[in-house]
Amino acid sequence: MISTCLKSSKVKKKLNEGKVCFGTMLRILSKPHSVPLCASQGWDYIILDTEHNDYNLETISNVCLVAKYEELGLYVRPADKLYHQMAQMLDVGVEGLVLPQVKTFREAEQIIRSTKYAPIGQRGVSVSNAVTLFRDYDLIEYTKWANDNLMTIIQIESEEGVENVDELVSVFGVDAVMIGPADLSQDMGIPGQIQHPKVVDAFHKIIDSCNKHGVAPGIHLQDMEQVEKWINEGMRFITFSYDIQLFKDASQSALKKLRSLSRQIS
16 A cells, blocks of 8 residues: 655645745755754745755755655755756755756756656656655656656856746746846846846846746845845745845844843943
């Protein structure tokens, strides 16, 4: 008798219904406890950033195991788009990948070949014990579940990617785009100027192409006013800030209040 431990993607369901999902990025939180901590606060998903940080495979596997018992999605941004990096991350239990610096149709196709099982892609078959919680699953059921539920998110972070966006999001299996504003503005020669008309035009072009092809447009932002603006403009996969910055912001807010109280009694 087959168990029913395979986790359905609530993020994918919400995005397919046209709803907005909110997540954050982890850069230093590495203990499995970080998953229920984030889930308890209502985040739809978290992204472990291995592109710029030092998460190792064992840490990722431990965090993924805990995520199987929570509703939020657990995604990883690998350092690159090599087959072994993507497939192995999924085998240890990652529920989706955020692929950096996707620029060409060929790269997007290769991502899908590497992350989807046949008949969509050519990912090597391994029924992951971490994913199934050691229960037995029929191979056909497992591979269909993986193709239906594991998220594939591409990052557009260059002028070339913006130019090719219509081709990128036309690739079947791409679920969402997460714009990287810092890298995109840097590539445009206007680093950090994410309100520059050139950057704004690029954001609109990405939103239009995503909507045309049924892909969720998204972005990684740290400014709440910018988040509000781009939700109103149609962004739906919103990654807000990251663990270090959230702690710093909360600390500064609390300390400002605490010091004002201290001045009142001095």
